[in-house]
Amino acid sequence: MNVLRILFLFLSTLTFADIISVDLKTQNKSPTYLLLRVESPMHPASYIKEIQKIVQFDLQFSPFSEVIESKKTSGLDRPFWKTIGASYVVRSHIRKDSLFLEVLNVKTGALRAFLPLTLSGTLTDDRTLIHQYISDLIFAFFKVKSIHTKKILYSLRTKKEDQWISEIWVCDFDGHHAKQITFNDSYSTCAKFFPDGKSFLYVSYQNEQPKIIKAKFNEPKGEELLTLRGSQALPSISRTGREIAFISDAAGRPDLFLQYLDGQKKPLQLFSYPRATQASSSFSPDGKKIAFVSDKDGSPRIYTLNIPRNKKSFKTPKALLITKQNRQNTSPSWSPDGKKLAYSAKTKGVRQIWLYDFDKRDEKQLTFGNINMENPAWSSDNAHIVFNSENDFISELYIMNINQKKIIKITSGPGDKRFPVFEQ
């Protein structure tokens, strides 16, 4: 893969200015640069500044980008970029009411211009347009669908008249355009997208015992998905959307169940163990395995098992232990390419996000610090995860590139945002 190096420079006027540096190392440790130019803008300076921030933020979230500092700029002067070792330079040019993106291939000298984007002057609308614009650019050069147009579903908990209430919300990948989806005035949580993007699952306590609801975004009340007795919790959906796994006490213990959604088959009690508690799960992308949490060996750990295809035998499947380094491992999330598992583990007293590599069979810590982090979920580009903090009953959402150390908080304000999941 070609190494992409884009010089990151900010210009508030036609003169050059210092660059804001954000050191984000890529897989190939290649720096990313953005050249920003403004000419005869029709909109106020404060608005232009916000547009620049959006462009900068979005370019930080390509899978192969790094921003470095430079105090010498030279526009699209190819020899200059050659000496630095850049492969590409992206220039974002605001002229009058339009945003233009141009990309210079330093090696060949080819300059590619994208069609201009007309800025309406309304930041909320233009933010969405820029996300799509940057997404198109990334696809054109990396052939990867980026996260810029993906939504995040999550639950938001608040206290209303002394009662805890939780509803399902959705927002853009950067936390903006947050919108409440359910209005059940009870407890709704653990939402998951269906692959079609038009429907979703969530757990509702509206009738006391929690049940899994399937709903459409334009009809969020939905209906109970299963007729299974007892409580249902912590659902996960396979990549195809044809199976769900969940925890239920229908048999008397919190066990792992599997339900095929095509056809009328009853749910299958997939895993149970004497004196054990099973918890959250995640399907492998090929649908053949499932990773799940169990404390059958003492502390909660993550196991994988093969989903039985031979329906003539119902002995307990063999569970393979994955997480060995830490105690209290929970909330597994299998990457879309099947190579990694993100999860939360207690590390020196603080829950951190970890990564298990199935090829190398090793575990790597991703987050650090003294704030608990939980519920990681992958984006479709295999490079980003979203998760929530849990700190003294304050929870916010964060995203990060798994190859970079920096985590970006994308939410703020009232309410605890938890159980996030990316649209696929």
Added chain:
Amino acid sequence: MRKILLLTLPLIFLCSCQRNTNETWEDVKTAGRYIKKSVFALLGFETDESKQLASNDEFSGPQNDFIPLEDSDLKTQKFTSDVSLPQPKKSTKQLQGFAPGMDQFINPPSNLANVFRLMHFETDNHVIKEKDDLITIARIAHYLKKKPNTYLVIEGHCDQRASADYNLALGMRRAQHVRVLLTKQGVNPNQLYTVSYGKEKPVTLGNSTKDFFLNRRAQFKIYHKE
């Protein structure tokens, strides 16, 4: 049966020498299960057999609304804290007569506060041990046995120290344990429903040992069906 075992065991041990550690261990466990079954059979005890289904017709399942695992291991009832007691078939929604938006399960009124007292759990545990809590179990059982048209929701709650997802499952175990204790006292299990809120609904937001203790609780809602 004895002859089969005497012939089988040496074969298993011989074969295990050629295989890897995991396979050897699994074979030893399998041999152990057979030995246990044969000993129980000799002593006249009944054994639970793992079931191999003969055809796809059996796949549609028994009267259960799910297809259960049939391993004998799961039916171990040695530990009173781990009795597997299936949930009532009728859901709380069906019980309340499909009346959406109506909170028919309510917090126990003040005159019943002494009956439906909160119970508390030890860290990472689901077992009720304290004498006062066991007395509460007896009082609740006594009340429910007198009122067969009264239904109970048992809520299992946790403190905030473990993760949210694990706590939702642990809360299930806590609620289920209380349910088992009540049924052992003679309460009809179809009067009892369990709900887990994990750490979603804390009663206190502090970080002291006492705050954690207060949040690790079972609490109740009741519904009188006319």
